[in-house]
Amino acid sequence: MVSKLAELGYRMTPQRLMIVTAVENAADHTSAEEIFGQVVQKYPNVNISTVYRTLDLLEELHMVTKTDLGSGSVRYHPVDKGHHHHLVCRDCGALINLDESVLEGLKHDLLRDYKFNADLQHLGILGRCERCERNVARSENT
Amino acid sequence: MVSKLAELGYRMTPQRLMIVTAVENAADHTSAEEIFGQVVQKYPNVNISTVYRTLDLLEELHMVTKTDLGSGSVRYHPVDKGHHHHLVCRDCGALINLDESVLEGLKHDLLRDYKFNADLQHLGILGRCERCERNVARSENT
DNA sequence: TTTCGTGCAAACCCTTTGCATTTGC
Protein backbone atom coordinates (compact mmCIF):
# COMPACT_ATOMS: atom_id res chain seq x y z
CA MET A 1 0.00 0.00 0.00
CA VAL A 2 2.87 2.30 0.81
CA SER A 3 4.35 2.15 -2.66
CA LYS A 4 0.96 2.61 -4.23
CA LEU A 5 0.45 5.78 -2.24
CA ALA A 6 3.81 7.07 -3.36
CA GLU A 7 3.01 6.29 -6.97
CA LEU A 8 -0.17 8.26 -6.72
CA GLY A 9 1.78 11.28 -5.56
CA TYR A 10 0.83 11.24 -1.90
CA ARG A 11 3.49 12.44 0.48
CA MET A 12 5.13 9.83 2.57
CA THR A 13 5.15 11.29 6.03
CA PRO A 14 6.30 9.16 8.93
CA GLN A 15 2.77 9.20 10.33
CA ARG A 16 1.30 7.88 7.13
CA LEU A 17 3.94 5.24 6.87
CA MET A 18 3.32 3.96 10.34
CA ILE A 19 -0.42 4.06 10.03
CA VAL A 20 -0.45 2.24 6.72
CA THR A 21 1.98 -0.34 8.01
CA ALA A 22 -0.12 -0.85 11.10
CA VAL A 23 -3.22 -1.39 8.97
CA GLU A 24 -1.42 -3.93 6.84
CA ASN A 25 0.02 -5.80 9.76
CA ALA A 26 -3.14 -5.69 11.79
CA ALA A 27 -5.24 -8.79 12.06
CA ASP A 28 -7.84 -8.82 9.36
CA HIS A 29 -9.87 -6.01 10.84
CA THR A 30 -9.00 -3.10 13.02
CA SER A 31 -10.51 0.01 14.43
CA ALA A 32 -9.14 3.52 14.32
CA GLU A 33 -8.44 3.31 18.04
CA GLU A 34 -6.42 0.13 17.64
CA ILE A 35 -4.31 1.61 14.88
CA PHE A 36 -3.80 4.72 16.91
CA GLY A 37 -2.80 2.77 19.99
CA GLN A 38 -0.24 0.85 18.00
CA VAL A 39 1.27 3.90 16.37
CA VAL A 40 1.52 6.14 19.44
CA GLN A 41 3.81 3.62 21.08
CA LYS A 42 6.56 4.29 18.59
CA TYR A 43 5.58 7.77 17.65
CA PRO A 44 4.02 9.43 20.68
CA ASN A 45 2.93 12.60 18.97
CA VAL A 46 0.61 11.21 16.34
CA ASN A 47 -2.86 12.52 16.55
CA ILE A 48 -5.94 10.38 16.21
CA SER A 49 -7.35 12.74 13.63
CA THR A 50 -4.43 11.83 11.41
CA VAL A 51 -5.39 8.20 11.80
CA TYR A 52 -8.92 8.96 10.74
CA ARG A 53 -7.75 11.04 7.82
CA THR A 54 -5.39 8.33 6.66
CA LEU A 55 -8.00 5.63 6.96
CA ASP A 56 -10.43 7.77 5.01
CA LEU A 57 -7.83 8.24 2.33
CA LEU A 58 -7.15 4.52 2.10
CA GLU A 59 -10.86 3.91 1.81
CA GLU A 60 -11.24 6.48 -0.96
CA LEU A 61 -8.48 4.77 -2.85
CA HIS A 62 -10.20 1.42 -2.33
CA MET A 63 -7.27 0.06 -0.43
CA VAL A 64 -9.32 -0.68 2.68
CA THR A 65 -13.00 -1.25 3.28
CA LYS A 66 -14.84 0.34 6.13
CA THR A 67 -17.53 -1.62 7.93
CA ASP A 68 -19.86 0.01 10.38
CA LEU A 69 -21.11 -2.76 12.59
CA GLY A 70 -23.19 -0.41 14.69
CA SER A 71 -22.84 0.55 18.36
CA GLY A 72 -19.87 2.68 17.51
CA SER A 73 -17.88 -0.21 16.15
CA VAL A 74 -16.30 0.72 12.84
CA ARG A 75 -13.80 -1.71 11.37
CA TYR A 76 -11.24 -1.32 8.63
CA HIS A 77 -9.93 -4.11 6.50
CA PRO A 78 -7.33 -4.14 3.70
CA VAL A 79 -8.99 -5.13 0.45
CA ASP A 80 -6.04 -7.19 -0.73
CA LYS A 81 -6.56 -9.57 2.15
CA GLY A 82 -9.73 -10.74 0.48
CA HIS A 83 -13.36 -10.19 1.25
CA HIS A 84 -15.02 -11.63 4.18
CA HIS A 85 -17.77 -10.87 6.59
CA HIS A 86 -18.11 -10.79 10.29
CA LEU A 87 -20.17 -12.70 12.71
CA VAL A 88 -20.27 -10.53 15.78
CA CYS A 89 -21.07 -12.17 19.09
CA ARG A 90 -23.36 -9.97 21.11
CA ASP A 91 -22.06 -11.38 24.35
CA CYS A 92 -18.30 -11.70 24.11
CA GLY A 93 -17.74 -9.44 21.11
CA ALA A 94 -15.91 -12.15 19.22
CA LEU A 95 -15.49 -11.53 15.53
CA ILE A 96 -15.71 -14.60 13.37
CA ASN A 97 -14.75 -14.40 9.76
CA LEU A 98 -17.29 -15.63 7.35
CA ASP A 99 -16.48 -16.76 3.90
CA GLU A 100 -17.92 -14.75 1.09
CA SER A 101 -19.43 -17.77 -0.58
CA VAL A 102 -21.93 -18.27 2.23
CA LEU A 103 -23.65 -15.07 1.23
CA GLU A 104 -23.67 -15.46 -2.49
CA GLY A 105 -27.07 -17.09 -2.50
CA LEU A 106 -28.49 -14.26 -0.47
CA LYS A 107 -27.00 -11.62 -2.70
CA HIS A 108 -28.52 -13.29 -5.70
CA ASP A 109 -31.95 -13.52 -4.09
CA LEU A 110 -31.94 -9.88 -3.09
CA LEU A 111 -31.13 -8.80 -6.58
CA ARG A 112 -33.74 -11.03 -8.12
CA ASP A 113 -36.58 -10.40 -5.68
CA TYR A 114 -35.89 -6.87 -4.50
CA LYS A 115 -33.74 -5.41 -7.25
CA PHE A 116 -31.41 -4.47 -4.46
CA ASN A 117 -27.70 -4.49 -5.04
CA ALA A 118 -26.49 -5.56 -1.63
CA ASP A 119 -23.03 -4.53 -0.64
CA LEU A 120 -22.13 -7.63 1.23
CA GLN A 121 -18.54 -6.64 1.69
CA HIS A 122 -19.83 -4.47 4.47
CA LEU A 123 -21.90 -6.91 6.37
CA GLY A 124 -21.80 -7.63 10.05
CA ILE A 125 -24.19 -10.15 11.44
CA LEU A 126 -25.03 -9.95 15.08
CA GLY A 127 -25.75 -13.07 17.03
CA ARG A 128 -24.24 -15.38 19.57
CA CYS A 129 -21.16 -17.51 19.13
CA GLU A 130 -21.00 -21.14 20.09
CA ARG A 131 -19.33 -20.64 23.44
CA CYS A 132 -21.64 -17.89 24.61
CA GLU A 133 -24.61 -19.84 23.40
CA ARG A 134 -23.55 -22.68 25.68
CA ASN A 135 -23.08 -20.28 28.58
CA VAL A 136 -26.55 -18.91 28.10
CA ALA A 137 -28.03 -22.37 27.99
CA ARG A 138 -26.15 -23.24 31.15
CA SER A 139 -27.25 -20.18 33.09
CA GLU A 140 -30.85 -20.70 32.06
CA ASN A 141 -30.79 -24.14 33.61
CA THR A 142 -29.78 -22.67 36.94
CA MET B 1 -48.33 -2.00 24.99
CA VAL B 2 -49.86 0.62 27.26
CA SER B 3 -51.95 -1.85 29.17
CA LYS B 4 -49.04 -4.24 29.49
CA LEU B 5 -46.94 -1.50 31.03
CA ALA B 6 -49.70 -0.72 33.48
CA GLU B 7 -50.04 -4.39 34.40
CA LEU B 8 -46.37 -4.56 35.13
CA GLY B 9 -46.71 -1.71 37.57
CA TYR B 10 -45.13 1.04 35.54
CA ARG B 11 -46.57 4.48 36.04
CA MET B 12 -48.62 5.86 33.25
CA THR B 13 -47.38 9.35 32.78
CA PRO B 14 -48.61 11.42 29.84
CA GLN B 15 -45.12 11.33 28.33
CA ARG B 16 -44.97 7.57 28.43
CA LEU B 17 -48.42 7.31 26.99
CA MET B 18 -47.63 9.52 24.07
CA ILE B 19 -44.29 7.92 23.37
CA VAL B 20 -45.66 4.41 23.48
CA THR B 21 -48.58 5.39 21.29
CA ALA B 22 -46.24 7.04 18.82
CA VAL B 23 -44.11 3.91 18.64
CA GLU B 24 -47.17 1.77 18.01
CA ASN B 25 -48.58 4.04 15.37
CA ALA B 26 -45.28 4.67 13.69
CA ALA B 27 -44.54 2.99 10.41
CA ASP B 28 -42.75 -0.28 11.01
CA HIS B 29 -39.55 1.30 12.16
CA THR B 30 -38.73 4.60 13.79
CA SER B 31 -35.89 6.42 15.35
CA ALA B 32 -35.78 8.18 18.68
CA GLU B 33 -35.72 11.50 16.84
CA GLU B 34 -38.84 10.67 14.89
CA ILE B 35 -40.75 9.68 18.00
CA PHE B 36 -39.57 12.79 19.73
CA GLY B 37 -40.58 15.01 16.84
CA GLN B 38 -44.02 13.53 16.86
CA VAL B 39 -44.53 13.86 20.58
CA VAL B 40 -43.27 17.44 21.01
CA GLN B 41 -45.94 18.67 18.67
CA LYS B 42 -48.66 17.82 21.13
CA TYR B 43 -46.63 18.03 24.26
CA PRO B 44 -43.95 20.67 23.78
CA ASN B 45 -42.11 20.07 27.01
CA VAL B 46 -41.12 16.45 26.55
CA ASN B 47 -37.46 15.84 26.66
CA ILE B 48 -35.60 13.60 24.27
CA SER B 49 -33.95 11.80 27.15
CA THR B 50 -37.39 10.63 28.22
CA VAL B 51 -37.87 9.22 24.76
CA TYR B 52 -34.62 7.31 25.02
CA ARG B 53 -35.47 6.07 28.48
CA THR B 54 -38.89 4.90 27.37
CA LEU B 55 -37.52 3.15 24.29
CA ASP B 56 -34.91 1.44 26.45
CA LEU B 57 -37.63 0.31 28.79
CA LEU B 58 -39.72 -1.07 25.95
CA GLU B 59 -36.71 -2.91 24.66
CA GLU B 60 -35.92 -4.42 28.04
CA LEU B 61 -39.48 -5.65 28.23
CA HIS B 62 -39.13 -7.14 24.74
CA MET B 63 -41.89 -4.97 23.40
CA VAL B 64 -39.69 -3.38 20.77
CA THR B 65 -36.48 -4.43 19.08
CA LYS B 66 -33.62 -2.07 18.58
CA THR B 67 -31.58 -2.29 15.41
CA ASP B 68 -28.32 -0.45 15.04
CA LEU B 69 -27.78 -0.09 11.34
CA GLY B 70 -24.55 1.81 11.79
CA SER B 71 -23.71 5.41 10.90
CA GLY B 72 -25.77 6.64 13.79
CA SER B 73 -28.96 5.09 12.52
CA VAL B 74 -30.74 3.22 15.29
CA ARG B 75 -34.23 1.94 14.58
CA TYR B 76 -36.96 0.73 16.86
CA HIS B 77 -39.65 -1.67 15.86
CA PRO B 78 -42.59 -3.10 17.84
CA VAL B 79 -42.16 -6.84 18.17
CA ASP B 80 -45.83 -7.57 17.70
CA LYS B 81 -45.70 -6.19 14.20
CA GLY B 82 -43.68 -9.17 13.11
CA HIS B 83 -40.07 -9.61 12.21
CA HIS B 84 -38.50 -8.19 9.17
CA HIS B 85 -35.23 -6.83 8.02
CA HIS B 86 -34.01 -3.76 6.31
CA LEU B 87 -32.29 -3.11 3.07
CA VAL B 88 -30.63 0.23 3.49
CA CYS B 89 -29.73 2.21 0.41
CA ARG B 90 -26.35 3.80 0.83
CA ASP B 91 -27.26 6.63 -1.51
CA CYS B 92 -30.79 7.75 -0.75
CA GLY B 93 -31.17 6.15 2.67
CA ALA B 94 -34.30 4.30 1.61
CA LEU B 95 -35.35 1.51 3.92
CA ILE B 96 -36.84 -1.51 2.20
CA ASN B 97 -38.50 -4.18 4.24
CA LEU B 98 -37.26 -7.64 3.67
CA ASP B 99 -39.26 -10.68 4.48
CA GLU B 100 -37.87 -12.95 7.13
CA SER B 101 -38.10 -15.97 4.90
CA VAL B 102 -35.39 -14.68 2.58
CA LEU B 103 -32.86 -15.09 5.35
CA GLU B 104 -33.89 -18.44 6.68
CA GLY B 105 -31.48 -20.29 4.46
CA LEU B 106 -28.65 -18.11 5.64
CA LYS B 107 -29.51 -18.56 9.28
CA HIS B 108 -29.53 -22.27 8.81
CA ASP B 109 -26.16 -22.28 7.06
CA LEU B 110 -24.54 -20.16 9.73
CA LEU B 111 -25.70 -22.49 12.42
CA ARG B 112 -24.59 -25.58 10.56
CA ASP B 113 -21.23 -24.34 9.32
CA TYR B 114 -20.21 -21.86 11.99
CA LYS B 115 -22.27 -22.91 15.01
CA PHE B 116 -23.30 -19.30 15.11
CA ASN B 117 -26.76 -18.39 16.26
CA ALA B 118 -27.42 -15.36 14.12
CA ASP B 119 -29.85 -12.85 15.43
CA LEU B 120 -31.41 -11.95 12.15
CA GLN B 121 -34.10 -9.85 13.70
CA HIS B 122 -31.46 -7.20 13.95
CA LEU B 123 -30.08 -7.22 10.50
CA GLY B 124 -29.56 -4.28 8.23
CA ILE B 125 -28.05 -4.86 4.84
CA LEU B 126 -26.34 -1.98 3.15
CA GLY B 127 -26.38 -1.64 -0.57
CA ARG B 128 -27.99 0.32 -3.32
CA CYS B 129 -31.64 0.40 -4.22
CA GLU B 130 -32.93 0.05 -7.73
CA ARG B 131 -33.41 3.74 -8.40
CA CYS B 132 -30.01 4.83 -7.11
CA GLU B 133 -28.40 1.96 -8.95
CA ARG B 134 -29.83 3.35 -12.17
CA ASN B 135 -28.65 6.84 -11.31
CA VAL B 136 -25.16 5.59 -10.76
CA ALA B 137 -25.16 3.75 -14.06
CA ARG B 138 -26.42 6.89 -15.77
CA SER B 139 -23.80 9.20 -14.29
CA GLU B 140 -21.04 6.76 -15.15
CA ASN B 141 -22.03 6.93 -18.79
CA THR B 142 -21.59 10.69 -18.75
C1' DT C 1 -46.09 9.99 51.29
C1' DT C 2 -42.90 7.77 48.99
C1' DT C 3 -41.11 5.94 45.12
C1' DC C 4 -40.78 6.51 40.28
C1' DG C 5 -40.36 9.36 36.29
C1' DT C 6 -39.06 13.63 34.35
C1' DG C 7 -36.53 17.91 32.75
C1' DC C 8 -32.42 20.02 32.47
C1' DA C 9 -27.80 20.47 31.69
C1' DA C 10 -23.70 18.44 31.41
C1' DA C 11 -20.95 14.52 30.00
C1' DC C 12 -20.17 10.90 26.96
C1' DC C 13 -18.08 8.44 22.83
C1' DC C 14 -16.45 8.47 18.41
C1' DT C 15 -15.53 11.18 14.59
C1' DT C 16 -14.93 15.41 11.95
C1' DT C 17 -13.38 20.11 11.06
C1' DG C 18 -11.05 24.87 11.03
C1' DC C 19 -7.01 26.85 11.39
C1' DA C 20 -2.23 27.80 12.15
C1' DT C 21 2.04 25.38 11.72
C1' DT C 22 5.11 22.16 9.86
C1' DT C 23 6.81 19.21 6.38
C1' DG C 24 7.75 16.67 2.05
C1' DC C 25 8.85 17.32 -2.47
Added chain:
DNA sequence: GCAAATGCAAAGGGTTTGCACGAAA
Protein backbone atom coordinates in the same frame (compact mmCIF):
# COMPACT_ATOMS: atom_id res chain seq x y z
C1' DG D 1 8.52 27.96 -1.95
C1' DC D 2 4.22 25.99 -2.03
C1' DA D 3 0.86 22.77 -1.66
C1' DA D 4 -0.16 19.02 1.20
C1' DA D 5 -0.29 16.92 5.74
C1' DT D 6 -0.31 17.40 10.63
C1' DG D 7 -1.49 18.79 15.50
C1' DC D 8 -4.44 20.88 18.33
C1' DA D 9 -8.52 22.14 20.18
C1' DA D 10 -13.05 22.75 19.47
C1' DA D 11 -17.43 21.21 17.51
C1' DG D 12 -20.39 17.76 16.01
C1' DG D 13 -24.23 14.09 16.39
C1' DG D 14 -26.48 10.86 18.88
C1' DT D 15 -27.01 9.02 23.30
C1' DT D 16 -26.52 8.67 28.38
C1' DT D 17 -26.30 10.27 33.14
C1' DG D 18 -26.56 12.85 37.79
C1' DC D 19 -29.42 15.36 40.25
C1' DA D 20 -33.20 18.00 42.04
C1' DC D 21 -37.88 18.65 41.23
C1' DG D 22 -42.55 17.00 40.15
C1' DA D 23 -46.11 13.86 39.80
C1' DA D 24 -48.36 8.91 39.96
C1' DA D 25 -49.99 5.53 43.05
